[in-house]
Amino acid sequence: MDDLDRTIHEPARLRILTLLSGVDEADFSFLLNTVGLTKGNLSSHMDKLEKAGYVTIVKTFNGRIPHTDFRLTPEGRSALEKYWEELDAIRAMHDARE
């Protein structure tokens, strides 16, 4: 378990990253609605993921209305893939012991 990326291993962040890995981009409302967090918690997790370089924030304007979208970065994608591979390996080891 020590090898697992702790930034990703946190359940809420794993939900966010897995969701983002399936789409091109998503906004704050979509993540809030789907992941089931409070606004404050989601903001805090998005900050951590951005600082880790796993997500990027895309700010656009639709006319005068600002719009903030989130995208998974290539680093985030490969970190998530590595995370699942490691988790599968841990599960396989656990199953072999049983």
Next chain:
Amino acid sequence: MTTSAKNQYQAGDPRQIVRWARRYAQSRTISFLVQWVFIVVMVMGIGLAASLTQAAHQEGKTATFALSVIFMFLAALALVWFSVSRWSGELVFSITNWLYGREGYVSYSGNDPDKSLPLWLTGLGGGLLAYHLLGALLISFNYMHIKYMQPWSAAYMTPYLILMVVYQRLGFWAWLWPVLYGLHAVALMLGLPVRFGRELELFNIIAPIFAYGLIAILVGHAYSRYALRKLKSLTQSSIPEYDDEASDAGEEKDGGSPANG
């Protein structure tokens, strides 16, 4: 491969979130519905003006004829403008966001957003207009009967739209329009009772275009409701939160966020 939606994972595996997120993003059809409404209104405007023009011409009402020609011209101009203007794109985007409300925005194209359509596909799009113009000319000069207008159109539209759907990786609902449009053409050719009578001849092409479009959009929207429910439940159940005690410890360590494992 974490991000591949093609992998077969067991029921409840969190990686199925990827597949359902894509299915939901691909079946959000409200923006198509908004565009559909605008286009139907404008086409109806053109049709109304055309009928008025014809009636005024037959009855010799010069002023009404001139006004209806101007109206028809303006409606056609509005349709072209709506199709290309940035403003209309922003309007559709705002209405769509308003209609989706709390669901928020999500997109999936499966393609590089910076990559434009390949040249051959863009060329086929241009050919679409030329092909229909040729059909209209053949009908005008009596080389082809008007009853073949829809099948003539479907011979190009169906394969072209299927190519577009495949290339743009739209959801299954997007297949419905070209497939139904093609089947309608086959039904017309076989003489099945799906055709409008002589006075409503134009409806034989207008009705399939709009009715099958609406069916495809509504099926997509209904599926998006199911996909969203499935996505939410899978996201929240397949990756459970830690228990409260661990979570509290994590909050302390992790600056206010739920626990780290």
